[in-house]
Amino acid sequence: MPSPSLFLREDALKRGVELILRAQAALGDAANDLLAQHELGKAHHRALIMIARNPGLSLTDLQHLLRVRKQSLAPITDHLVAKGLLDLRPASRDRRMRLATLTEKGRDLEQLVFATIRDRMANAYRHAGPQAVGGFWDVLTALAGEDPNDHEG
Numbered sequence: 001m002p003s004p005s006l007f008l009r010e011d012a013l014k015r016g017v018e019l020i021l022r023a024q025a026a027l028g029d030a031a032n033d034l035l036a037q038h039e040l041g042k043a044h045h046r047a048l049i050m051i052a053r054n055p056g057l058s059l060t061d062l063q064h065l066l067r068v069r070k071q072s073l074a075p076i077t078d079h080l081v082a083k084g085l086l087d088l089r090p091a092s093r094d095r096r097m098r099l100a101t102l103t104e105k106g107r108d109l110e111q112l113v114f115a116t117i118r119d120r121m122a123n124a125y126r127h128a129g130p131q132a133v134g135g136f137w138d139v140l141t142a143l144a145g146e147d148p149n150d151h152e153g
Helices: 010-037 042-053 059-066 070-082 104-128 130-144
Strands: 086-090 098-102
Touching (some): 010 104, 042 104, 070 086, 098 104
């Protein structure tokens, strides 16, 4: 195994950032045509993914996960509601808080869009092997600022 100091050099760190950005773009490109057919963009896709993984998510929590302002999130969620993909309901404890859940149509679309990138992810995971995938998840978890013990399968 190469020395960790090789991965901590500035050029290696920049290469890592470049690869993350290129991988994100490649995965997005795979889904763009399907999203465009439904008059949706990347921001809608990001919202669909987060809500699918976290049903009943508050709009405030969604805003934080997506790292967007309230004013930027509203048009996205409004559009998803208008397309029949998202259901917003008041929380039982605080009626001012709205909780986001995908409708059946929204879940179907999210699964369809995911299917366009699933094979690419699975092939990359197979190619890298289980130990590399575990390390990859550890790196992404740390970059996301999440607890490394909170891996969800």
